[in-house]
Amino acid sequence: MEKGITTRFNILATIALWAISFVFALTNYEVGSTHESNALIDMYIDSLIVKTILLLATWIASALVLSKLFNEIWNRLFSDIFNVRQINFSESYAFSILMTWALLS
Numbered sequence: 001m002e003k004g005i006t007t008r009f010n011i012l013a014t015i016a017l018w019a020i021s022f023v024f025a026l027t028n029y030e031v032g033s034t035h036e037s038n039a040l041i042d043m044y045i046d047s048l049i050v051k052t053i054l055l056l057a058t059w060i061a062s063a064l065v066l067s068k069l070f071n072e073i074w075n076r077l078f079s080d081i082f083n084v085r086q087i088n089f090s091e092s093y094a095f096s097i098l099m100t101w102a103l104l105s
Helices: 007-028 040-044 048-081 089-104
Strands: none
Touching: 007 089, 040 048, 048 089
């Protein structure tokens, strides 16, 4: 069994975190709320499916950008200062997703 963090691992971990977040959102959703949202996405897009796809695409894009940024900072700064090994993109993605989920939970 391979010990490294692979793309397959990242995909499965991301799906697992989405599932956990989805279950959490479903259990905490207020049914019958009369509160109207003033968010731009709610004002311009009526379809729930389009909103969901747009928000997932935004989430994935931000995760990829932040992972690349973390990868570059780690490899250019931390690996030199603290004399640690450099990391690849899959490892930076896994770490970024894990830390984002931990901080936002």
